[in-house]
Amino acid sequence: MHKSWKSYNAGDTFDELLAPSTRPRVSARRLVNLLQGLSPEELHSRRAAAELAIRDMGIFFTIYTEGENIDRAWPFDIIPRVIPAQQWDKVSRGLVQRSRALNCFIDDVYNKQKILAEGIVPAELVLDSENYKPQCAGMSPRYGAWAHICGTDLVRDKDGKFYVLEDNLRVPSGVSYLLENREVTKRVLPELFENYSIRPVDDYPSRLYSTLASLSPRDNQRPCIVVLTPGIYNSAYFEHSFLARGMGAQLVEGPDLYVEDDDCVYMLTVDGPQRVDVVYRRIDDEFLDPEVFREDSILGVPGIMRAWRNGNVAIANAPGAGVADDKAIYAYVPAMIRYYLNEQPSLANVKTYLCMHEPDREYVLANLDKLVVKPANESGGYGLMVGPHATKAKRAEFAKLIENNPRNYVAQPTLTLSTAPTCINDDVEPRHLDLRAFILHGKETWVTPGGLTRVAMTKGSLVVNSSQGGGSKDTWIVESST
Amino acid sequence: MILLSRVAERLYWMARYLERAEDTARLVQAYSHLVMDIPADAGPGYEILVQILNAEPSYHDKYRVYNEHNVLKFLIADQDNTGSVTHAIQAARENVRTTRDVLPGEVWEHVNELHLYAQEWAEKSVGRRNRQAFLDEVIARCQMLNGLMITTLCRDHSYRFIKIGKLLERADMTTRVIDVGAGALLGDERLHSSVDPLIWACLLQSLSAMGTYRRTIGPVVEANQMVDFVLREGSLPRSVRFCLNGIRQELAPLSNSAEAIKDLDRARRSLSRFNPEKSTRDELHAFIDKFQAYVMTLSSTIIDTWFSSHRTTIDPEITQ
Numbered sequence: 001m002h003k004s005w006k007s008y009n010a011g012d013t014f015d016e017l018l019a020p021s022t023r024p025r026v027s028a029r030r031l032v033n034l035l036q037g038l039s040p041e042e043l044h045s046r047r048a049a050a051e052l053a054i055r056d057m058g059i060f061f062t063i064y065t066e067g068e069n070i071d072r073a074w075p076f077d078i079i080p081r082v083i084p085a086q087q088w089d090k091v092s093r094g095l096v097q098r099s100r101a102l103n104c105f106i107d108d109v110y111n112k113q114k115i116l117a118e119g120i121v122p123a124e125l126v127l128d129s130e131n132y133k134p135q136c137a138g139m140s141p142r143y144g145a146w147a148h149i150c151g152t153d154l155v156r157d158k159d160g161k162f163y164v165l166e167d168n169l170r171v172p173s174g175v176s177y178l179l180e181n182r183e184v185t186k187r188v189l190p191e192l193f194e195n196y197s198i199r200p201v202d203d204y205p206s207r208l209y210s211t212l213a214s215l216s217p218r219d220n221q222r223p224c225i226v227v228l229t230p231g232i233y234n235s236a237y238f239e240h241s242f243l244a245r246g247m248g249a250q251l252v253e254g255p256d257l258y259v260e261d262d263d264c265v266y267m268l269t270v271d272g273p274q275r276v277d278v279v280y281r282r283i284d285d286e287f288l289d290p291e292v293f294r295e296d297s298i299l300g301v302p303g304i305m306r307a308w309r310n311g312n313v314a315i316a317n318a319p320g321a322g323v324a325d326d327k328a329i330y331a332y333v334p335a336m337i338r339y340y341l342n343e344q345p346s347l348a349n350v351k352t353y354l355c356m357h358e359p360d361r362e363y364v365l366a367n368l369d370k371l372v373v374k375p376a377n378e379s380g381g382y383g384l385m386v387g388p389h390a391t392k393a394k395r396a397e398f399a400k401l402i403e404n405n406p407r408n409y410v411a412q413p414t415l416t417l418s419t420a421p422t423c424i425n426d427d428v429e430p431r432h433l434d435l436r437a438f439i440l441h442g443k444e445t446w447v448t449p450g451g452l453t454r455v456a457m458t459k460g461s462l463v464v465n466s467s468q469g470g471g472s473k474d475t476w477i478v479e480s481s482t
Numbered sequence: 483m484i485l486l487s488r489v490a491e492r493l494y495w496m497a498r499y500l501e502r503a504e505d506t507a508r509l510v511q512a513y514s515h516l517v518m519d520i521p522a523d524a525g526p527g528y529e530i531l532v533q534i535l536n537a538e539p540s541y542h543d544k545y546r547v548y549n550e551h552n553v554l555k556f557l558i559a560d561q562d563n564t565g566s567v568t569h570a571i572q573a574a575r576e577n578v579r580t581t582r583d584v585l586p587g588e589v590w591e592h593v594n595e596l597h598l599y600a601q602e603w604a605e606k607s608v609g610r611r612n613r614q615a616f617l618d619e620v621i622a623r624c625q626m627l628n629g630l631m632i633t634t635l636c637r638d639h640s641y642r643f644i645k646i647g648k649l650l651e652r653a654d655m656t657t658r659v660i661d662v663g664a665g666a667l668l669g670d671e672r673l674h675s676s677v678d679p680l681i682w683a684c685l686l687q688s689l690s691a692m693g694t695y696r697r698t699i700g701p702v703v704e705a706n707q708m709v710d711f712v713l714r715e716g717s718l719p720r721s722v723r724f725c726l727n728g729i730r731q732e733l734a735p736l737s738n739s740a741e742a743i744k745d746l747d748r749a750r751r752s753l754s755r756f757n758p759e760k761s762t763r764d765e766l767h768a769f770i771d772k773f774q775a776y777v778m779t780l781s782s783t784i785i786d787t788w789f790s791s792h793r794t795t796i797d798p799e800i801t802q
Binding site: 046059231232241244245250251252253255256267268269270271274 | 484485486487488490578580582583587590639643736737738788
């Protein structure tokens with residue numbers, strides 16, 4: 001057995017695999033036994049095999065630094081994270097509930113605005129947000145579905161309870177890596193799949209296809225679905241191409257599409273123009289249609305909003321869906337669940353202080369050393385401050401930012417994110433992690449079994465984003481009968 | 483199988499650039515061998531290589547005199563010369579990079595390796611010492627890529643545009659080789675006619691056609707016969723006739739191909755009517771001029787019919 005298993009100490013965090021006395025949790029017992037039985041050399045060779053598989057399979061992500069695009073091999077830790085199916089089913093139901101409420105909210109905001117009129121969500125918070133797109137008002141997409149693909153980030157605190165950290169409703173990415181992680185694990189730890197009953201993940205592309213197909217404006221034929229990418233230089237291009245291939249759909253760029261005088265969208269093929277029914281777009285609202293949003297966008301399709309408004313094409317996620325993707329709006333999701341569904345939220349939110357409210361702001365400014373401060377409208381882990389790890393100067397800088405623009409900042413208590421054993425230079429050490437689950441919402445609602453586990457590879461760090469040096473793990477939802 | 487116009491266009495240029503890299507490497511390779519055989523003052527000089535590629539203007543932007551070092555630097559390692567081996571490889575790579583979804587994964591891997599190899603070695607291979615090994619390697623790798631595509635690609639529209647691009651580029655290069663060979667030699671009052679057969683043999687070598695020529699026609703290379711062979715021997719994969727027949731075969735199953743086929747047939751007819759055995763040097767040159775104009779018309783018809791339905795132009799650096 002590797003010595004570092006004996007000295008493994010996750011401190012007061014919830015560890016996903018090992019209970020406090022470093023005994024494996026029931027669901028992780030076989031996994032941990034196998035791993036502990038590996039000599040350091042064997043562990044090393046499994047890691048090398050994983051690296052090789054990732055290179056051979058061409059799993060990479062692109063980062064943009066110093067004006068250059070670099071393709072990096074996908075950072076992967078071979079030790080899977082295990083979640084018992086019973087626990088996950090509860091989480092999964094909570095995610096479905098959340099997705100239903102969020103879609104009701106978006107549909108309401110662009111139509112009757114009842115929730116604003118009743119003061120349950122402050123109207124100015126929504127209507128003054130740059131994520132609110134007046135160009136979408138009056139639209140009601142099929143099934144009331146706006147956020148067809150949602151990536152929700154979950155964390156576990158000390159007590160092991162799941163909390164929702166944020167809902168990504170614009171162009172959430174990462175799902176391809178969730179599938180590829182499983183592929184790599186199958187190659188590297190094949191013996192474990194004999195002893196465990198692990199829920200499969202690789203039907204995601206076909207689920208996505210069904211969800212998108214259910215949105216097609218033409219019911220009578222096999223819909224033409226395209227994935228719209230900003231192009232090769234986008235950091236998620238790998239995923240765009242992966243999903244297009246997985247669905248047998250065309251991977252298109254803006255100039256491949258155009259809108260004809262009949263207000264329908266066509267793509268340019270060597271056999272002539274071909275009508276497009278559903279656009280799974282992986283570009284932001286702002287770049288979608290230069291006739292309506294940013295005029296200088298060359299990534300988008302002039303007239304596509306016209307086609308969408310006329311019901312001739314479905315766009316996923318629907319333009320404007322980002323109105324609910326805002327860390328201040330997030331604080332109101334439990335209220336939305338009660339309001340629209342008349343249910344109690346089954347997944348907890350993290351306590352959130354909105355700096356726009358004076359009492360909250362005062363509390364935040366007085367407790368900057370204990371809180372995580374986040375800009376309301378950023379993603380990728382940019383522009384946030386983890387109070388307990390920040391310098392005095394950094395805290396002063398954020399105090400100023402908050403006072404200048406209170407609407408744009410929220411704060412949350414610093415959670416002690418759960419940990420899992422992670423290979424670090426051939427030793428096994430605890431590292432913090434989160435989980436991004438994907439929810440598909442069309443005619444039906446479906447949640448990925450598990451999600452993409454992201455790991456902060458630096459000791460003690462809570463920042464898991466791959467653009468900032470984070471790694472990832474395969475995530476197993478295992479049936480308890482095993 | 484749907485093929486986006488943009489993807490078709492990039493595949494077409496990928497194939498053209500790959501063929502250009504290989505053909506230029508072959509030409510330089512063959513000529514480098516020839517130079518060692520002929521008396522120092524008897525050969526046509528290095529400018530013939532620049533003339534073959536029709537690159538005199540861009541050559542003169544950078545270099546004043548034609549000498550071995552300048553010309554070979556220009557043809558092998560000059561990033562600004564769109565006809566250089568390294569530039570062609572880089573452009574091929576860019577086009578694969580943006581179409582890798584429709585190509586077998588290994589194509590990207592190999593084209594990327596070829597690019598890295600050229601980046602590392604081109605500059606060091608201008609001199610005679612490394613040149614041969616470098617050019618051999620480039621030719622071998624291009625052939626491996628071609629073989630990879632021939633043995634793995636589904637025979638659908640993607641494959642068609644790759645094949646059309648490759649054959650069009652090759653036909654173009656073959657006529658250039660003949661034209662300049664003719665310009666330098668045919669019918670001229672020359673002092674060193676003893677070296678002419680060597681030059682013709684060299685040009686045949688650059689087309690990998692020497693062996694077939696010997697077997698079909700004989701070991702002595704004679705100008706008119708050689709020209710006829712390279713233009714019209716339908717079984718020779720680098721002959722112009724072979725290229726045109728291959729293009730026609732791939733155009734036929736495409737939609738809206740009537741105009742392109744018309745252009746192509748015009749070129750084929752003029753090739754059939756032309757008789758190199760009875761032509762003077764000037765007639766040959768006039769024929770090739772006319773023929774190249776047909777090929778250019780065909781090329782722009784292909785672009786207009788299948789690619790340039792593009793509303794916005796994409797970076798010409800990448801595509802052309």
